[in-house]
Amino acid sequence: MSQIWFITGASSGFGLDLALLALDAGHKVIGTVRSTSKASDAVSAIKSKGAEVVELDVTKADTIADVVEKANAFYGGIDILVNNAGYSLLGAVEDMKDEEAQLQMETNFFGPLRLIRGFLPTLRSRSSTGTTIVNVSSIAAQSPYPSCGLYSASKYALEGLSEALAQEIAPFNITTLIVEPGAFRTNFLSAVQKTETPLSEPYRGGPVEHLLGMFDSAQGKQRGDPGKAVKRVFEVVTGTGEAGGLKGKVLRLPLGPDCVGRIEGAMKKLQSDWDETREVAMGTDFD
Ligand SMILES: NC(=O)c1ccc[n+]([C@@H]2O[C@H](COP(=O)([O-])OP(=O)(O)OC[C@H]3O[C@@H](n4cnc5c(N)ncnc54)[C@H](OP(=O)(O)O)[C@@H]3O)[C@@H](O)[C@H]2O)c1
Ligand SMILES: *[C@@H]1O[C@H](CO)[C@@H](O)[C@H](O)[C@H]1NC(C)=O
Numbered sequence: 001m002s003q004i005w006f007i008t009g010a011s012s013g014f015g016l017d018l019a020l021l022a023l024d025a026g027h028k029v030i031g032t033v034r035s036t037s038k039a040s041d042a043v044s045a046i047k048s049k050g051a052e053v054v055e056l057d058v059t060k061a062d063t064i065a066d067v068v069e070k071a072n073a074f075y076g077g078i079d080i081l082v083n084n085a086g087y088s089l090l091g092a093v094e095d096m097k098d099e100e101a102q103l104q105m106e107t108n109f110f111g112p113l114r115l116i117r118g119f120l121p122t123l124r125s126r127s128s129t130g131t132t133i134v135n136v137s138s139i140a141a142q143s144p145y146p147s148c149g150l151y152s153a154s155k156y157a158l159e160g161l162s163e164a165l166a167q168e169i170a171p172f173n174i175t176t177l178i179v180e181p182g183a184f185r186t187n188f189l190s191a192v193q194k195t196e197t198p199l200s201e202p203y204r205g206g207p208v209e210h211l212l213g214m215f216d217s218a219q220g221k222q223r224g225d226p227g228k229a230v231k232r233v234f235e236v237v238t239g240t241g242e243a244g245g246l247k248g249k250v251l252r253l254p255l256g257p258d259c260v261g262r263i264e265g266a267m268k269k270l271q272s273d274w275d276e277t278r279e280v281a282m283g284t285d286f287d
């Protein structure tokens, strides 16, 4: 069955790959890019396969209603909203300025929130066809590294909201999926925004600097293949192929062996903190 996808950040990486895959499978796609001229190669690639393209900067709150209206006009609504656009701010939390923190939250959290609210009426009205909201989160929401404080916070926020919303909209027959990729070879590490303030002296030689160095040298060498990642996402959303059996069954879709390893580590740590603190936690009611 052909469905209508709205994918943010279709200019590169996961967004572009998912748009191409859905188009090749005979679906309709509305892709958003911040600038059609800057992303002209991606725009021609998806348009030549039949996609519609809309300009959208997810941080521009007052443009969202217009974009939703435009998108709904192409095919009479959408079936699948993919909140994919995002980037990471990197640096020591102590060095992060308010404006940098705000832009990170606007892009990775408030933008998706506004799109969700904007598209829920059409998603609700078309839900007999099985509508879905996909939020691209990150392993950083389960296992944050030093230097990724605000990025992890933005993805945690997205996941917290998603957990509540998933329960709110389940009665409308709308499925929700949180995708948690590990490290994949997209433009992501080239697009990171380092804090404007250079790493403060006390952090030099410590865990933040170590991670910053690691990210610098990882670009282009990430083990994850984004083509394979978006294929899994497509299968879970459409209930087809190898991963199709997971449709509607799971809230979170981790992707990549690195992601699995880090999540398993985080779960062990959570469990051991739980075991250690249980007795203390249980003793706080009125007698
Ligand atoms: N690759 C990884 O290792 C990895 C791991 C975990 C999670 N993720 C998540 O995956 C998602 C996609 O990233 P990617 O890996 O595909 O990286 P990417 O190749 O850098 O693509 C990011 C996309 O987001 C768009 N974008 C950024 N800020 C935006 C804004 N304010 N408004 C609209 N669009 C904006 C970019 O558009 P422009 O071309 O206009 O900049 C681009 O299309 C992100 O949410 C990221 O956090 C990636
Ligand atoms: C809910 O969506 C599924 C497709 O995922 C569809 O088969 C089913 O009929 C829908 N149920 C209702 C009550 O609309």
Ligand SMILES: *[C@@H]1O[C@H](CO)[C@@H](O)[C@H](O)[C@H]1NC(C)=O
Binding pocket: 083, 109, 110, 112, 113, 114, 116, 133, 134, 135, 157, 158, 159, 161, 162, 163, 164, 165, 166, 175, 176, 177, 178
């Ligand atoms: C996606 O994120 C938005 C905004 O943070 C939230 O409202 C929604 O619940 C999330 N949806 C899913 C399916 O995770």
